[in-house]
Structures are given as structure tokens and as C-alpha cells.
Amino acid sequence: MPIPILATKLHLPQPRPNGVARPHLIARFEAAQHCGLRLISAPAGFGKSSLLSEWQANTQQQVAWLALDEGDNEPSRFFSYLIHAIQTIVPTLGVAALRLIQTQPNAIEQALISLINELSGRNETINLVLDDYHVIENHALDQALSFLLEHLPAELRLIIATREDPNLPLARLRARGQLHELRSADLRFSLAEAQQFLNNAMHLELSGAEVAALEARTEGWIAGLQLAGLSMQHQTDRPSFIASFTGSHHFVMDYLLEEVLQHQPPAIQQFLLHSSILNRMCGSLCDALLPNNERTGQSTLEYLEQANMFIVALDHERRWYRYHHLFGELLRQRLQRSLAQQTTPSLEALHIRASNWFEHNELEIEAFEHAAAANAIERAERLIEGKRVPLQFQGALLPIMYWLQGLPTSVFNQHPSLWVTAASVWLATGQVNGIEQRLQAAEQALATHEQGPKEQDLIGRIAAIRGTLALSQNDANAIIAQSERALAYLALDNLSFRTSTVWKLGYAYQLQDQRNAAKQAYEQAINIGQRSGNLVTVLLASIGLGNLQESDNRLTLAAATYQQVLSACSQLGLPAANCGAELGLARIYYQSNQLDLAEQHYQRALQAAQLLQHTDREVACQVVKARLLIAQGQLEQASLLLEQAQIAAQQHRHSTQPAKIAAEQVRIHLLRGQIQAAQQLAQNHNLAISQAQVYLAQQQPSAALAVLKPALEQAQANGWHDHQLWLSSIQCLGLAALGEHGQALQMLTKMLLHAEAKGFVRLFLDHGSAMQNLLASINPQSAQAAYRDFLLSQFAHENPKQLYPAAPSLLDLLSQREREVLELIAQGHSNQAICQQLHLALDTVKGHNRRIFEKLQVQRRTEAVARARELGLLSQ
Structure with missing residues (x-):
């Protein structure tokens, strides 16, 4: 779900017409354009944003701007805004990265890699300004930005304005000459600048001594000079005022705020105080907030701008504004004190008015944030649901988490949906611990409520979340039980939960080898997902279909399915689907003995797998890589990799991987002649093919055939075509070893007909010299002679190993x-x-x-x- 973007956060601020020009700082800033990071770090009111505004208005360089606020601590929201800022310069840049962030919020590093690759090679450099970075408190964002700085292409330069030093590798960048810094000592007004500001901009006509006194009192602090100038406009005894102007910044600000406010008309004072609850404001929003104001919101905002009342225009049309952060903070402190002495309107009432306006204008996240600030439980609960998609999937995870963390248990029990929302939000952030406890608390709370449609849907959501928890452990029975319960209770119009639940059912059926049921579930999920626009689930279900096509030996069709998924991923971005498709193609190219292509797809699958948490995808990649290594004769490397995979599978309880790991380990043992170790492993995991291979290596073909018979009958009865093919290949070797050469060749000839049509090669090569000898015995005049010759030519490049004792010759x-x-x-x-x-x-x-x-x-x-x-x- 795309995160709503407020365009005013991306607008380049315009320099004030009566501002003080600072050419010496601009020159320093321009001279440092080779640095990857230019940092302007100083306390509030030192003119950081004003300096950048002046610079961007005069520079010939391309400048993108992002004004940050507290809501941008959500990683997906932060980087969505960052990419949109860059797109104000080049609209086509970062499309794939943006889609990846929107669909997989945790895939920030992969999105950054995509963005860096796109930026590299451009002819022009983009300067990206991150204003007010001090509002960012999420350490994950600091880490992601550090990653960007470490791999920053020459085509992108970062500029950060902040009240405090960011948690970035500044020392390392400084040592490399990649950091340019401007600090409060650089930004403070000189005596000449203070005189120009107070007399030319503020029109105070102060003497040189008076300017020097104020400059000394404020230590060149620009906001302090501005506040002093506003206060002095109404002073008759200026020397006394200047003499009394002392104290720390905090006390001075409180005093000056009183001085500024008390000289404004009551209506303006009320407007300033009441509108201070807004992070950004426009005329109609202010009208909704103060319906009885004697002048319109737009005209009041324009008056405040003209009066230098610490207000900043956010767009060129001067429709959206915000207060200077420090000024806004002080206004809110004053508002708290003033409302304590009044009965109406309350702070909660103001937030409700703001919430109503934002909801009416379809700004759902802001509507929720004001409802939460008003502690309007029912309203916030409703707004979280969103009109189409819950807000946690629109980039509001952190605001919802912060609000929920502050609620007492009694509120959760009165509103069971909040327990469910909490479980969903924490699960989305990967914090699995505590989710089951929240779900149980939701069920207990629901037991005390009447069971209407809303409560029924909540029961379905609880089951759906439990199904997701079971999914990470590949617990098919739990997935099916919870998913079926979810579908029985979920509202029919709750397509987000229903689509993902149907997909989970397909995944569980596939784990159980119920392939027809899995196919039906995947197709249903794709159908619902396409109708509801849930493309994420469509891609995941398509991966499932590709897996089933592989299992049905339709490798060409499976490859086409995977390629379609990758094409969609290039625009949408989804590591889970990307990994599944790349891994599937790696397996298919392995089977066709195109090992170089298989390696390429394995590498891309592994990169995507490393972005996923609580899945077995990385282990699955290691198994495929082990097969490639075995095919190349690198048994030691393959063995070490499988040992690592085995440890990871045990630690994370990946139940479907140990058998696959063991099957490859058996092959390595046999190639090394370690038959006893291979036998023990095959028995421990009850692997029919592996056990048969061990028996052949022990020259016990009758025992091998005895093991294969029931397994082959089961595969034929269930239509498991992949199992049938592999079991048949071992059976051919067993018959030949037993002396039933004619029957073995007859079966092998039929296999060749099927294998040629499907593209199987490694099926034969992986059996080594025993299969090579059997292939050589096929009549060269037979219908499959051409494919037999092709396979023998592949053996010529293979240096085939001997898994089993050589089969007797025809003469024997x-x-x-x-x-x-x-x-x-x-x-x-x-x-x-x-x-x-x-x-x-x-x-x-x-x-x-x-x-x-x-x-x-x-x-x-x-x-x-x-x-x-x-x-x-x-x-x-």
C-alpha cells in the first residue's frame, strides 16, 4: 500500500525577502560540494534552514528537499519520503526501490542498493537536504543512512540540518575528508550581521552600542535576536530592556514569548495557541480548528508571516505553513497553562476538530494521530482500520505502537480489537515474542462482549495471525487449522486477511504434498488478490504454483512462472517472492545442467533470502548451492556448507529442510566411499531414494528394489511425478545391477522420452558412471538415440564419479x-x-x-x- 505523501514536505523553502545575506557561509558550503555529507549542526534558532534556503536559491546545483518530522521515524515512511524527494529532480529514479519499501517495509537495505545502482552513472549530481534530522530517534534509520553514506555514489550528496549530531559515522567520514561541518560558532550572527538584521529587517534603528549589547547577550543567537526585536517594537525604554535582557536561553525564550504574545490582539493570541497543536496547517484546517475566529485562517497565516511571527511557508503558493519548531513548542506549553484556566475548548476538543478535518480530507494517518492525542479511543480504533487498508500497512506502525504502549490494560479489554491490532503491529515489526499472549488476551476480552459481526471478524483475524506464526515454523497442521478457522470467521469484505489466509492454506497443503488442494488454494488466492489489488499475495501464490509445476516435472512452464514473478518484483519489490522465483530458476537451470546460470540465480536468491527473517529460505539456498558444488566436484566445500545449513535448520526449527540436507550429505558420503555413514543418515531420515542408493553402493540391488517398490507405488498413486522420475532412475540401476539388463534398458528408454521433453539432464549425470554405462548400452538405432548421445556428451565433460559399483557388462x-x-x-x-x-x-x-x-x-x-x-x- 503506497504511503500518503504530503507534497509540502518536499518543497524548497524560499528565502525571506528581508533576510540577512550570508555570502561567506554560502561560499564555504559551495566549496565543500565534493564531500559526501555536509552537516549543519546547531541548537534551535541559529538559522540552519534559512542558510540552506538562501543557498538553494542561488546555487546552480540540483537540490531535493525533505523536511522531517516525528512521524518520519517509521522506516518505510522515511525512505518513501526520501525517494519522493529525489523524484522531484528525476521522477523516474527509485521506482523499484519505492515499491520494495511499500510492500516489504523491512527491506530497506535492498531498496537502498537498488537506489544506489540507479543513481550511479548519472551525468549530474543531486544534493539531498534532510532538514530537522534531530527528530529522528529510530536507530534503524541511523544504520540505514550510514549504509547509504558508506556506499554513496558520486551522483548523490547528502546535506543534514539538525539540532544535535546524528548517530552516523562522523569520525570516519571526517578522517576520510568526506565531511564538511557548520556549527553554532559558524552560524552565529556577527556584530555587522546583527546590526543589519535588527535595523534593516526589524526596523528598530538601534545604536551600535545597543546592537553590540544585544549581540553579546544572545551570543549571536539569531532566534534570540528576533524575539528581542519583536519585544522591543513595543518598548519605550529600550536601554532598560536591553540591560535586563539576560539569563539562559530557556528563561530568555519564556520571557520573550510572553512579551511577543501579550502585544498581539486576543484573536491572534488565541489563533497562535490553538493552532500550535498542528505539525502543519493551512487556511481551511485553521478555520475548522477555530470556527469562531474573527478572520479567516488563510488571512491570519499571511498576517503572521508578514509579522515575522516564526512561521515558515511550506510551498510556493503559501497555502501550507508550520511554526518554527522552538516557537511551536513554547506555544504548546503556553496552551497547556491557558487551557487549565478555561473550560472550553479543551485540548482534546481541539485535537478532535483537527482529526475530523484530516479524515474529511482523506489524510488518514494525521486523522488517527490527532484522535490518539485526544485519547478518543473509539475514534482512533476506527481510524486504524483505514478505508481500504489498515493504517499499519500505510506507514503508521510507529504512531500506532506508541499510542498502544500508553494505553492501560483496561482499555484493551474494553476494546478487544486493540489487542488484535497490537499483535498485528508487533508481528509486522518482527517482534514475535508476546504476540500469543496478546491474542489470548483478545480472546478473553471478546468472551465478555456480544458476538456481533465485528467480534466474529476479530476472531478470524486472531486465527489468521496465529496461522502466520505457524507459517514461520512450517507447521502445516497448525497453519491449516488456524487458516480454516480464520476463513470461517473473517468478514467477507475483509479481503486483506482473507487473501493472505487462502495463500497460507496453499502453502500448508504443499508442505503436506496435497498438491491438488495446494493448486486450488493458490489459484483462489491469485483470483481474490487480483480483484482486491493485493499484488503481494498474488506473487507469493504464483511462487507456490511454480513450485507445483516443478513438482509436476513441467520445468519450462515453472521457469515462465518464475520469470513473470521477477518481472513484477522489479516494479513492486518483494524479497520473499523474489527469493522464491530466483531459487526456483536456480533449481531448474541446475536440472538442465546450465550451472553458470544456476549459480547466478542462486546468488540473487541468497541476497533476497538474507533480507527475510524467521524463514528457511537462506537454508534452502544453501542446499541448492551444495548441489552445485557437488556437481563441480567440490565435496569439501559442499560438506561444510551443508553442516552450516544443518545447524541453522536445527536452531530455527526449519522442519522441511533437514531431510533435504541429509539427502545431499548421503551423496557426499557415497562419493567419498563412506558407506556406513551414508547408511546411518539415510535410515535416520527415512529417505527411500538415499536408502536405495546406499544398498546399490553395498551391491545389494534386491534390497534397493525392495525399498523403491512401495515408494514408487505411493508416488504413482498420488501423482507425484517428480518422485516417480527420481525413483525410476534408481530402479533402472537396481535392475541392471541385478542382471535384468533388458528390463533396465526398456525402463531407461521410456525415461529418456520423458526427460528429453522436460529438459532433465542432471537426473542422469548425478548417478555417475553407473548411469553412463547404462546409457551407453542403449541401442543407438532407438528413437531416443539422439538424447542418449547428448547425455553421453555431457558425461564427457562431467568426469563422472562412481556412486555405485559398476554394473555388469552385457557380455557378463x-x-x-x-x-x-x-x-x-x-x-x-x-x-x-x-x-x-x-x-x-x-x-x-x-x-x-x-x-x-x-x-x-x-x-x-x-x-x-x-x-x-x-x-x-x-x-x-
Whole structure:
């Protein structure tokens, strides 16, 4: 869900027409444009924003501006605004990064990488100003910005204005010459600047001595000089005022605020105090806040600007304004004191008026924030739901968390939806601990309420959240139970929860190998998601369909599905879907023996997996990488990687991965000749294919076939085509090892027909020299000869390993009597002549012929002779 963007936060502020020019500071600032970070750090009122405003109005460089406020501590909101600021210069920059942030708020680093890559190579540099960075208190944002600074391209330069030093690697940047700093000592007005400001801008006509006294009292503090100038406009005894103008900044500000306010008309005083609750304001908002004011909100704002009343225009049209932060803080302190002496309007009433205006103008987050400030529980509870999507998915996670943290348990119990919202919000931030306790508290609270439609929907949400918790542990039974409960209770129009719940059902069915049920659930999720605009769930369900297509051996179709997902991800951005698609393509390219392409997709899958928390995707990537390493003969590296994957799977309880890890470890043991270790591992995990491979390595083909038979019957009964193919490949080798060469070749020939159509190569190569020998025995005149030759050519580049003892040759498989019969056939003897020469019955000779033809994969005498000569089975 896109985060609403207030355009006025991105507008370049205009310099005041009567401001004091500061060319020496501008020159210093311009000279430092090579630095990655230019920092202006000084207390409130030292002219940081004014200096930047003057600079941007005169520079030839491209400048993007972002005015920060407390709400920007939400990472997704902060970086959405940051990218929109850059887009005021180049609208096409950062589209993919922005979509990634909007759909996966935790993927900040990946979004920054995308943005950095886009910026690199541009012809012009963008200067990005972050004004009032001191409002940022979220350490995660400091870390993300540090990452950006560490990898900052030459095409982007950061400028930060702040009241306090940010938690960034300033020392390191300073040592590298990548930091330029302006501080309060640089920004304070000189005597000449103070005189120009007080006499030219404020029109006070002070003597040089009086200016010097004020400059000394304020130590060049610009806001102090401005407040003093406003107060002195109404003073008859200026020397006495200047003499008494002393004390720390806080006391001076309190005093001067009293002086400024008391000389304003009552209506202006009331306007200043009441509007101080707003972070930003426009005329119609002020009219709603003060309906009985004697003048319009717009005209009052214009009057305040003309009177230098610490008000800042946020746009060129002068529609939106804000107070100087320090001035606004003092106004709010004064408001608290004044409201304590009145009965109407209360502070809560003012916030409700503001909330109503913001809601009417479809600014849902601001409407909620004022409702929360008014402690209007029911209103805030309703606004959190949003008109289409809950506010926590619109970038308001932190405001909602802060509000909920301040509520007593009694309020949660009176409003069970708040327990559910809290669980959803904390889960969205990855804080799993405590979620179940909140859900239980919600259920207890619901038990005391009448069970209307709203309560029924809450029960469904509770179940849906529990299903998400079970998803991270691949607990299929819990996912299904909770998801089915969720769908039974969720309101029909609650498409956000219903779509994701149906997708979770598909995932659980797939874990249980209920592939038809999984397919139906994925298709339903895609259908609902497309109708409701829930593209995130559409992509995740599409990944599930791709997995099923892989399982059905439709590799080409699966690859197309994954490519479609990646195409959507490039615009939307979603690490979970991106990882799933890249990993699927890595598996498919591995099967087609395009190992370089498989490696590329594995690397991209791993990058996406590392952005995901509480999933088994990184372990799944390691398993694929291990297969690549084994294929390249790097057994030591593969073994170490699998050990790491095994430890991670155990620590995080990734239940579906240990068996896959063990299967690859069995292959490594067999390639190393460590048969006992392989046997133990295969038995511990009850892996039919691995157990059969071990039996073949122990030269026990009958035992291998016995293990394969029930597994193959189960795969055939359930339509598990991937299992059937792999089991059949082992069965071929088992039959050949048992001496049933003809049957083995007949089965292998059928496999080739299927494998060629689907693109399987590693299916054969991974069995090593035993499969190579069996392939070489296939009649080169058969229909599958071309693919057989292609596979043998792949073996030539493979340096195949020996997983199992070499299968007996055809010469060994032919009995002594069969070899005698074959020699006589080659000499042109008829069956009757062979009977007479070998003293055999005719039926016996025909039986020998049938077995010879079967083993040689031929149907006629002439074909048998030709095939025997090709294989060197004849004495002449």
C-alpha cells in the first residue's frame, strides 16, 4: 500500500525577502560540494534552514528537499519520503526501490542498493537536504543512512540540518575528508550581521552600542535576536530592556514569548495557541480548528508571516505553513497553562476538530494521530482500520505502537480489537515474542462482549495471525487449522486477511504434498488478490504454483512462472517472492545442467533470502548451492556448507529442510566411499531414494528394489511425478545391477522420452558412471538415440564419479548358452539348425532368442547380430 505523501514536505523553502545575506557561509558550503555529507549542526534558532534556503536559491546545483518530522521515524515512511524527494529532480529514479519499501517495509537495505545502482552513472549530481534530522530517534534509520553514506555514489550528496549530531559515522567520514561541518560558532550572527538584521529587517534603528549589547547577550543567537526585536517594537525604554535582557536561553525564550504574545490582539493570541497543536496547517484546517475566529485562517497565516511571527511557508503558493519548531513548542506549553484556566475548548476538543478535518480530507494517518492525542479511543480504533487498508500497512506502525504502549490494560479489554491490532503491529515489526499472549488476551476480552459481526471478524483475524506464526515454523497442521478457522470467521469484505489466509492454506497443503488442494488454494488466492489489488499475495501464490509445476516435472512452464514473478518484483519489490522465483530458476537451470546460470540465480536468491527473517529460505539456498558444488566436484566445500545449513535448520526449527540436507550429505558420503555413514543418515531420515542408493553402493540391488517398490507405488498413486522420475532412475540401476539388463534398458528408454521433453539432464549425470554405462548400452538405432548421445556428451565433460559399483557388462549378463546361441545366429543358422547343433528343444532355443533380444533391445535376428558386433560381443 503506497504511503500518503504530503507534497509540502518536499518543497524548497524560499528565502525571506528581508533576510540577512550570508555570502561567506554560502561560499564555504559551495566549496565543500565534493564531500559526501555536509552537516549543519546547531541548537534551535541559529538559522540552519534559512542558510540552506538562501543557498538553494542561488546555487546552480540540483537540490531535493525533505523536511522531517516525528512521524518520519517509521522506516518505510522515511525512505518513501526520501525517494519522493529525489523524484522531484528525476521522477523516474527509485521506482523499484519505492515499491520494495511499500510492500516489504523491512527491506530497506535492498531498496537502498537498488537506489544506489540507479543513481550511479548519472551525468549530474543531486544534493539531498534532510532538514530537522534531530527528530529522528529510530536507530534503524541511523544504520540505514550510514549504509547509504558508506556506499554513496558520486551522483548523490547528502546535506543534514539538525539540532544535535546524528548517530552516523562522523569520525570516519571526517578522517576520510568526506565531511564538511557548520556549527553554532559558524552560524552565529556577527556584530555587522546583527546590526543589519535588527535595523534593516526589524526596523528598530538601534545604536551600535545597543546592537553590540544585544549581540553579546544572545551570543549571536539569531532566534534570540528576533524575539528581542519583536519585544522591543513595543518598548519605550529600550536601554532598560536591553540591560535586563539576560539569563539562559530557556528563561530568555519564556520571557520573550510572553512579551511577543501579550502585544498581539486576543484573536491572534488565541489563533497562535490553538493552532500550535498542528505539525502543519493551512487556511481551511485553521478555520475548522477555530470556527469562531474573527478572520479567516488563510488571512491570519499571511498576517503572521508578514509579522515575522516564526512561521515558515511550506510551498510556493503559501497555502501550507508550520511554526518554527522552538516557537511551536513554547506555544504548546503556553496552551497547556491557558487551557487549565478555561473550560472550553479543551485540548482534546481541539485535537478532535483537527482529526475530523484530516479524515474529511482523506489524510488518514494525521486523522488517527490527532484522535490518539485526544485519547478518543473509539475514534482512533476506527481510524486504524483505514478505508481500504489498515493504517499499519500505510506507514503508521510507529504512531500506532506508541499510542498502544500508553494505553492501560483496561482499555484493551474494553476494546478487544486493540489487542488484535497490537499483535498485528508487533508481528509486522518482527517482534514475535508476546504476540500469543496478546491474542489470548483478545480472546478473553471478546468472551465478555456480544458476538456481533465485528467480534466474529476479530476472531478470524486472531486465527489468521496465529496461522502466520505457524507459517514461520512450517507447521502445516497448525497453519491449516488456524487458516480454516480464520476463513470461517473473517468478514467477507475483509479481503486483506482473507487473501493472505487462502495463500497460507496453499502453502500448508504443499508442505503436506496435497498438491491438488495446494493448486486450488493458490489459484483462489491469485483470483481474490487480483480483484482486491493485493499484488503481494498474488506473487507469493504464483511462487507456490511454480513450485507445483516443478513438482509436476513441467520445468519450462515453472521457469515462465518464475520469470513473470521477477518481472513484477522489479516494479513492486518483494524479497520473499523474489527469493522464491530466483531459487526456483536456480533449481531448474541446475536440472538442465546450465550451472553458470544456476549459480547466478542462486546468488540473487541468497541476497533476497538474507533480507527475510524467521524463514528457511537462506537454508534452502544453501542446499541448492551444495548441489552445485557437488556437481563441480567440490565435496569439501559442499560438506561444510551443508553442516552450516544443518545447524541453522536445527536452531530455527526449519522442519522441511533437514531431510533435504541429509539427502545431499548421503551423496557426499557415497562419493567419498563412506558407506556406513551414508547408511546411518539415510535410515535416520527415512529417505527411500538415499536408502536405495546406499544398498546399490553395498551391491545389494534386491534390497534397493525392495525399498523403491512401495515408494514408487505411493508416488504413482498420488501423482507425484517428480518422485516417480527420481525413483525410476534408481530402479533402472537396481535392475541392471541385478542382471535384468533388458528390463533396465526398456525402463531407461521410456525415461529418456520423458526427460528429453522436460529438459532433465542432471537426473542422469548425478548417478555417475553407473548411469553412463547404462546409457551407453542403449541401442543407438532407438528413437531416443539422439538424447542418449547428448547425455553421453555431457558425461564427457562431467568426469563422472562412481556412486555405485559398476554394473555388469552385457557380455557378463549373457549366459554361456546365450552366448553360444548368439554366435550361431551370427553365423546364419536357423533355429532348427541351432537345436540340432546344441541338442536343444525348439522351445528352449526360442526362449534363449527372446532373452537375447530383450537384453540387446532388438526385435529381429539381423538387429541382434548388428548390435552384438557393435558391442564387441561376438568372437569374429
